[in-house]
Amino acid sequence: MAPVAPRSGDAIFASVERVNAELFTLTYGAIVRQLLTDLEEVEEVNKQLDQMGYNIGIRLIDEFLAKSNVSRCVDFKETAEVIAKVGFKMFLGVTASVTNWDADGMSCSLILEDNPLVDFVELPDTCQGLYYCNILSGVIRGALEMVSMKTEVTWVRDMLRGDDAFELQVKLLKQVSEEYPYKDDEYSEV
Amino acid sequence: MGREVSESCVDSLLTEIVSTYCNGFYANKPELAARRIEAIGYQVGHQLSERYTMERPRFSDHLEAIKFICKDFWSELFKKQIDNLKTNHRGTFVLQDNRFRWLARMSVDPSSENSSSPQDPSTMAENKAAQAVGMHLYFPCGIIRGALSNLGIPCAVSADISNLPACDRNNITKRNFDPCLVAPLTAHCELS
Numbered sequence: 001m002a003p004v005a006p007r008s009g010d011a012i013f014a015s016v017e018r019v020n021a022e023l024f025t026l027t028y029g030a031i032v033r034q035l036l037t038d039l040e041e042v043e044e045v046n047k048q049l050d051q052m053g054y055n056i057g058i059r060l061i062d063e064f065l066a067k068s069n070v071s072r073c074v075d076f077k078e079t080a081e082v083i084a085k086v087g088f089k090m091f092l093g094v095t096a097s098v099t100n101w102d103a104d105g106m107s108c109s110l111i112l113e114d115n116p117l118v119d120f121v122e123l124p125d126t127c128q129g130l131y132y133c134n135i136l137s138g139v140i141r142g143a144l145e146m147v148s149m150k151t152e153v154t155w156v157r158d159m160l161r162g163d164d165a166f167e168l169q170v171k172l173l174k175q176v177s178e179e180y181p182y183k184d185d186e187y188s189e190v
Numbered sequence: 191m192g193r194e195v196s197e198s199c200v201d202s203l204l205t206e207i208v209s210t211y212c213n214g215f216y217a218n219k220p221e222l223a224a225r226r227i228e229a230i231g232y233q234v235g236h237q238l239s240e241r242y243t244m245e246r247p248r249f250s251d252h253l254e255a256i257k258f259i260c261k262d263f264w265s266e267l268f269k270k271q272i273d274n275l276k277t278n279h280r281g282t283f284v285l286q287d288n289r290f291r292w293l294a295r296m297s298v299d300p301s302s303e304n305s306s307s308p309q310d311p312s313t314m315a316e317n318k319a320a321q322a323v324g325m326h327l328y329f330p331c332g333i334i335r336g337a338l339s340n341l342g343i344p345c346a347v348s349a350d351i352s353n354l355p356a357c358d359r360n361n362i363t364k365r366n367f368d369p370c371l372v373a374p375l376t377a378h379c380e381l382s
Contacts, residue, residue: 024203093196
C-alpha cells in the first residue's frame, strides 16, 4: 500500500516562515485596485489575476512538494483532498473542504469558508463581474499542470457576491501521462 | 499575534507585481512600471499605518513618526526593526535595514563582482541585474512613503541600490552550504 499522505497541513504551516496576514491581504487588495485602474475592463482584470495565479502556481508546486512530504496521489480524489487539507493550510493557513463530486470522479468543489484574501474587502457596485479571488483559481490550475493534470477551475460561489462561502469547481480535463525518454526493457543488467 | 500566512504568499505576490508591470504592461517603459509598483506599495503603506496607529496618541513631531516607522511599523512587517537611522537635520532621513527580507533571496551573479572595467560585458550584466533588483525596491519605497504620508508627512522616498545583495563568502561553511545573502536596504526619505 502506498504511504498515506498527510491529512493535515498544520505541522507544515507551523514550521514554515510566516508573515503578518494583513500585509498579504492589503498587498493583494492594492494589486487588484491598481489593475482595475490600469486595465479598466473587469473581464481583463479577471484574466490578469488568473494569469498571475498561474505563474505563482507553477512555482509554488515545487515548494509544496519539497515541504509537504506527500507522495504520489492515487487518484484525483486524493489530489483534491491534499490540496484542500495540506495545500491551502500550508500557504494560507486555512483549510478547505471537498464536496460535490460528479459520478465519474472528474470534478469536485473546494469550499472555503475562511479566506484571508478578503479580510477588509467590500466590492463597490462598479466591480460587478469581478472575481476578486481569481488568483486562487490560477494558482491551483498552474500547480496541477506541473504535476501532469490539465484542469479547469471556476468560481461557483463567492462571498463577496453575497454567497455563504467560496466555492471553486475543479474539473480534471486531461491527465497527461508522464513519458520517460527511455523504456525499461531497453536496458539490461550488467 | 494576529493571523498569519506563509511568507511565500507575500514573496509570490511581489514577484508577480514586478513581472506583470515590467515584462507585461510596460515592458519598454521602466519608469511607468516603476510608478505603478510604487503606487501599489503606497496604498499598502497608507492602510497599514492607519491600522497600526489606531490606538496611539498623535506624534508630536516628524522624528517621532519616523521612529515609529523604524521600530513598530517595521517590526510588524518584517519582525525586526530598521538597523540604522540617520538624518542630515535638513529634512532627509536615511533608513537602513541590513538584512532586508525581500531582497535576501535575490541573487546576482557573484562572478561579475570582480570586474571593474565599464566596457566589460559582465559589468553590463550587473547593470541589468541592478535594474531588475531596483524594480523590486519601488514597492518597499512606496510602503514607506504611504505610511509617512498617512501620518501627515509628505515626502519622497528613494532606495539605494549600490549595495546589491551579495554573497557573503565568510558565511559559507561546509555545514551551511547555502550562501548567506547580505541584503541591505537603504531608503532615503526627503520630507517635502
